[in-house]
Amino acid sequence: MVATVALLTGCASVQEIIPSFWDDNQSARITDFRLRAEQFRCDQPHLPQIQALRSDLRWFDLYSESKGPRQADVRRALRPLSETLEEFRVRTETQGEGSQTYCRLKVQNLQLQSQRAAQAILRRF
Numbered sequence: 259m260v261a262t263v264a265l266l267t268g269c270a271s272v273q274e275i276i277p278s279f280w281d282d283n284q285s286a287r288i289t290d291f292r293l294r295a296e297q298f299r300c301d302q303p304h305l306p307q308i309q310a311l312r313s314d315l316r317w318f319d320l321y322s323e324s325k326g327p328r329q330a331d332v333r334r335a336l337r338p339l340s341e342t343l344e345e346f347r348v349r350t351e352t353q354g355e356g357s358q359t360y361c362r363l364k365v366q367n368l369q370l371q372s373q374r375a376a377q378a379i380l381r382r383f
Contacts, residue, residue: 281325284332287318288379291339292372300361308347311368315340335378339371 262315284313298307319336346364349356356364 273331283321284318284338285380287314287321288376289347290314291318292369294374295365295372298365300358300365304346304350304355304361305328308343308350309351311343332379335375339368339375342367342371 291311294307294311296316299312315336319333319340322332342364346368349360355361
């Protein structure tokens with residue numbers, strides 16, 4: 259009995275380390291996110307652009323979560339992107355739009371992180 263429980267518990271955590279496979283929807287959405295990040299304009303209101311990026315990221319996360327535990331690798335790849343975007347949103351909502359330099363740095367960060375996430379997601383087979 260104990261061995262069965264240990265085996266089943268072990269199988270659950272093994273699923274989280276097995277890489278996920280190619281998914282057309284995830285590939286399209288991360289590319290959409292990258293495009294939106296590339297088109298971010300610091301001379302335009304930030305919050306609507308941030309909300310659009312958050313919406314893309316939320317769709318991606320909900321879709322991946324719905325596919326099950328084998329998507330853990332993909333969801334981990336999005337974590338830095340999500341954290342950067344959340345910091346940007348909170349600061350914009352609580353303190354107003356930051357300087358152009360702050361915006362450019364955040365956007366560059368989002369672009370780099372989305373490029374890395376896209377490489378991980380698009381290179382699956």
